[in-house]
Amino acid sequence: xxxxxxxxxxxxxxxxxxxxxxxxxxxxxxxxxxxxxxxxxxxxxxxxxxxxxxxxxxxxxxxxxxxxxxxxxxxxxxxxxxxxxxxxxxxxxxxxxxxxxxxxxxxxxxxxxxxxxxxxxxxxxxxxxxxxxxxxxxxxxxxxxxxxxxxxxxxxxxxxxxxxxxxxxxxxxxxxxxxxxxxxxxxxxxxxxxxxxxxxxxxxxxxxxxxxxxxxxxxxxxxxxxxxxxxxxxxxxxxxxxxxxxxxxxxxxxxxxxxxxxxxxxxxxxxxxxxxxxxxxxxxxxxxxxxxxxxxxxxxxxxxxxxxxxxxxxxxxxxxxxxxxxxxxxxxxxxxxxxxxxxxxxxxxxxxxxxxxxxxxxxxxxxxxxxxxxxxxxxxxxxxxxxxxxxxxxxxxxxxxxxxxxxxxxxxxxxxxxxxxxxxxxxxxxxxxxxxxxxxxxxxxxxxxxxxxxxxxxxxxxxxxxxxxxxxxxxxxxxxxxxxxxxxxxxxxxxxxxxxxxxxxxxxxxxxxxxxxxxxxxxxxxxxxxxxxxxxxxxxxxxxxxxxxxxxxxxxxxxxxxxxxxxxxxxxxxxxxxxxxxxxxxxxxxxxxxxxxxxxxxxxxxxxxxxxxxxxxxxxxxxxxxxxxxxxxxxxxxxxxxxxxxxxxxxxxxxxxxxxxxxxxxxxxxxxxxxxxxxxxxxxxxxxxxxxxxxxxxxxxxxxxxxxxxxxxxxxx
Amino acid sequence: xxxxxxxxxxxxxxxxxxxxxxxxxxxxxxxxxxxxxxxxxxxxxxxxxxxxxxxxxxxxxxxxxxxxxxxxxxxxxxxxxxxxxxxxxxxxxxxxxxxxxxxxxxxxxxxxxxxxxxxxxxxxxxxxxxxxxxxxxxxxxxxxxxxxxxxxxxx
Numbered sequence: 038x039x040x041x042x043x044x045x046x047x048x049x050x051x052x053x054x055x056x057x058x059x060x061x062x063x064x065x066x067x068x069x070x071x072x073x074x075x076x077x078x079x080x081x082x083x084x085x086x087x088x089x090x091x092x093x094x095x096x097x098x099x100x101x102x103x104x105x106x107x108x109x110x111x112x113x114x115x116x117x118x119x120x121x122x123x124x125x126x127x128x129x130x131x132x133x134x135x136x137x138x139x140x141x142x143x144x145x146x147x148x149x150x151x152x153x154x155x156x157x158x159x160x161x162x163x164x165x166x167x168x169x170x171x172x173x174x175x176x177x178x179x180x181x182x183x184x185x186x187x188x189x190x191x192x193x194x195x196x197x198x199x200x201x202x203x204x205x206x207x208x209x210x211x212x213x214x215x216x217x218x219x220x221x222x223x224x225x226x227x228x229x230x231x232x233x234x235x236x237x238x239x240x241x242x243x244x245x246x247x248x249x250x251x252x253x254x255x256x257x258x259x260x261x262x263x264x265x266x267x268x269x270x271x272x273x274x275x276x277x278x279x280x281x282x283x284x285x286x287x288x289x290x291x292x293x294x295x296x297x298x299x300x301x302x303x304x305x306x307x308x309x310x311x312x313x314x315x316x317x318x319x320x321x322x323x324x325x326x327x328x329x330x331x332x333x334x335x336x337x338x339x340x341x342x343x344x345x346x347x348x349x350x351x352x353x354x355x356x357x358x359x360x361x362x363x364x365x366x367x368x369x370x371x372x373x374x375x376x377x378x379x380x381x382x383x384x385x386x387x388x389x390x391x392x393x394x395x396x397x398x399x400x401x402x403x404x405x406x407x408x409x410x411x412x413x414x415x416x417x418x419x420x421x422x423x424x425x426x427x428x429x430x431x432x433x434x435x436x437x438x439x440x441x442x443x444x445x446x447x448x449x450x451x452x453x454x455x456x457x458x459x460x461x462x463x464x465x466x467x468x469x470x471x472x473x474x475x476x477x478x479x480x481x482x483x484x485x486x487x488x489x490x491x492x493x494x495x496x497x498x499x500x501x502x503x504x505x506x507x508x509x510x511x512x513x514x515x516x517x518x519x520x521x522x523x524x525x526x527x528x529x530x531x532x533x534x535x536x537x538x539x540x541x542x543x544x545x546x547x548x549x550x551x552x553x554x555x556x557x558x559x560x561x562x563x564x565x566x567x568x569x570x571x572x573x574x575x576x577x578x579x580x581x582x583x584x585x586x587x588x589x590x591x592x593x594x595x596x597x598x599x600x601x602x603x604x605x606x607x608x609x610x611x612x613x614x615x616x617x618x619x620x621x622x623x624x625x626x627x628x629x630x631x632x633x634x635x636x637x638x639x640x641x642x643x644x645x646x647x648x649x650x651x652x653x654x655x656x657x658x659x660x661x662x663x664x665x666x667x668x669x670x671x672x673x674x675x676x677x678x679x680x681x682x683x684x685x686x687x688x689x690x691x692x693x694x695x696x697x698x699x700x701x702x703x704x705x706x707x708x709x710x711x712x713x714x715x716x717x718x719x720x721x722x723x724x725x726x727x728x729x730x731x732x733x734x735x736x737x738x739x740x741x742x743x744x745x746x747x748x749x750x751x752x753x754x
Numbered sequence: 755x756x757x758x759x760x761x762x763x764x765x766x767x768x769x770x771x772x773x774x775x776x777x778x779x780x781x782x783x784x785x786x787x788x789x790x791x792x793x794x795x796x797x798x799x800x801x802x803x804x805x806x807x808x809x810x811x812x813x814x815x816x817x818x819x820x821x822x823x824x825x826x827x828x829x830x831x832x833x834x835x836x837x838x839x840x841x842x843x844x845x846x847x848x849x850x851x852x853x854x855x856x857x858x859x860x861x862x863x864x865x866x867x868x869x870x871x872x873x874x875x876x877x878x879x880x881x882x883x884x885x886x887x888x889x890x891x892x893x894x895x896x897x898x899x900x901x902x903x904x905x906x907x908x909x
Contacts, residue, residue: 200846349888397853661891
């Protein structure tokens with residue numbers, strides 16, 4: 038059985054690679070490019086193994102009719118799944134093509150050379166291109182998972198410079214996002230939203246409806262789901278505004294306003310022990326008593342508020358109902374599960390839906406993309422024959438995307454007299470991080486599509502069940518990578534929380550690493566041991582030690598004393614304890630208005646064999662800056678009337694005014710497996726900033742964001 | 755509806771539109787120039803910026819009627835401008851984009867800055883880009899790409 042799920046599902050070489058008559062090689066990946074440059078990395082891998090110029094590689098935009106089904110583009114898994122599958126597929130293809138050439142030339146395959154896709158016999162100078170060898174016929178062989186791939190020392194392309202695919206079109210304004218698509222006869226559409234998710238439609242003003250319809254605006258209504266559509270986009274925008282103002286809503290039970298941090302620890306929950314990163318179906322044992330011989334005991338609670346993906350472009354989708362076959366263009370990260378969830382919602386066979394991935398603005402997880410796709414599908418079904426481009430507004434995206442759950446993490450530890458951790462407990466409280474539409478028990482696919490809550494045939498939200506995967510959801514990186522005696526770890530999946538939540542970059546790892554790595558500093562301080570040394574004292578893994586050392590060296594780690602107002606902090610994690618090793622060090626100051634100013638940052642990472650070096654750096658830098666934004670600025674606010682964070686003023690994010698110098702250090706391990714890196718920097722960044730603020734001010738902030746209000750409140754305590 | 759004459763990327767366009775329509779919708783839907791993006795509609799994010807008489811200008815709210823006869827350049831029209839082309843190349847060389855949705859607006863802002871001041875300081879660059887938001891975290895690369903074009907930049 039193949040260990041790579043992508044190859045298990047799509048075992049044939051023709052699932053992955055096709056030779057074009059013009060000499061290009063079409064590569065099919067089921068993973069989608071969301072700005073993380075997976076297409077650049079995968080193309081490099083294919084070009085490397087097939088011995089061609091990367092310009093010959095044409096990455097096929099994935100769609101549900103032709104792409105290999107690789108599930109979701111999530112969890113930093115793409116290099117280890119799609120990248121590995123395509124590497125093995127390309128190696129299989131190379132061996133097969135060499136075999137065909139050897140037969141044609143009557144020679145031994147080992148004597149043949151390949152130069153940019155041309156196979157040549159040096160003895161006779163005979164040659165043939167790949168497509169000449171196959172005659173354009175499919176390969177019709179399986180991918181050999183054991184095909185010999187290139188040794189690291191033989192790689193010409195992998196790890197070298199590579200221009201990101203598509204960047205020339207991005208800077209020239211020619212890159213087309215879903216939001217920019219145009220199809221003949223297309224209508225534009227917008228949705229009229231209720232004030233919050235508990236509200237239901239009272240009624241629409243009939244005069245307004247009549248006036249809009251007289252102006253050729255189509256109104257689609259299905260229960261409390263309302264959309265408007267028409268030929269002219271701005272007319273549709275104004276019509277949606279008018280209709281929204283004329284609508285009355287039954288708000289029913291008021292939106293719960295209790296402090297979410299109280300709810301996280303008080304509400305009913307499902308609690309499971311976590312051992313080696315795996316939750317167990319077992320009762321939670323009592324936390325261990327303080328350790329025998331403890332010289333020092335500490336406990337603390339760390340908290341993260343609800344935060345949002347906050348994509349710069351509101352979600353959008355195109356859909357068209359062609360005589361009962363539904364075409365959907367979406368920037369979803371999971372086109373296959375989306376197709377199946379739409380099919381189940383509409384009681385259609387999945388074969389009657391095609392979902393085509395088209396690039397969108399960066400999403401960083403499960404934002405509004407899937408919901409917009411389903412809403413476009415609903416409008417297209419109501420107005421068949423013509424395509425519909427449905428766009429969310431800024432207000433829609435801020436108020437209706439599924440958020441990263443608020444979390445509370447309780448940590449406690451005992452140290453012995455030498456400053457070694459002899460007891461560690463951590464309990465993490467959170468709503469689900471798994472809200473993506475995908476078919477599962479209890480009609481989970483439809484229940485996770487927003488519009489289904491409002492249709493006449495409404496489907497209530499799903500009550501989440503615990504994610505039992507290794508480092509899944511809320512227990513991601515709850516298990517410390519340090520050499521502690523068996524830690525006592527508990528995940529609490531909390532029920533009855535007010536806002537809709539799902540997957541956002543790093544999932545539970547943000548709050549868990551924030552807690553773990555800030556608490557490490559608290560313990561080091563209590564034991565009067567240098568914070569870096571304290572980590573080394575509990576870390577035997579050389580790769581972990583190396584990234585910490587590299588980040589500390591790059592920032593100029595000061596072991597003691599603070600000669601000025603610059604605070605230093607660092608933090609480490611290995612993502613999911615089995616992916617990229619990352620250490621982040623920062624230097625910052627807190628100004629006289631209690632604003633944190635980031636001066637310098639160093640990110641050191643070990644991702645095993647590096648594929649796209651600049652892409653890896655970009656992911657680490659981007660992960661740092663997004664996490665710095667979470668740490669310093671972000672918190673979804675709401676009151677009894679619903680979400681109040683509805684634009685960039687009420688939900689500020691990091692801007693160009695607070696960008697530090699960033700030094701990225703990649704520790705090359707060409708002989709080691711390539712490891713996913715897109716989420717590696719997030720958790721350590723938040724903790725490093727918290728630790729640097731404590732170093733600069735003496736104030737220990739245990740709740741994100743570390744904004745001026747939080748810093749001044751801590752100073753008053 | 756009325757006829758409005760727009761000068762965009764060196765060409766003259768007669769457009770039938772309600773003059774209260776924001777310029778962005780006209781550029782995108784009447785002229786097919788989708789480089790300028792709708793990000794917020796509130797002039798808070800900068801994704802919709804274009805050059806108007808050389809200045810970086812947000813277009814998601816301002817009515818098209820205000821732009822009659824003025825010189826509009828979108829990201830698609832920058833390649834023929836020496837400064838614009840240099841900015842675009844600097845972004846490519848720095849890999850200063852991930853999803854790329856905010857990129858045309860940033861390229862416009864950088865071009866406007868470098869056109870009026872060939873040797874901006876790092877603080878000038880930050881100020882010029884501060885109306886813009888980026889969520890992928892390409893900020894450091896963008897700042898470096900633009901600062902590198904300043905004639906005051908160290909070689």
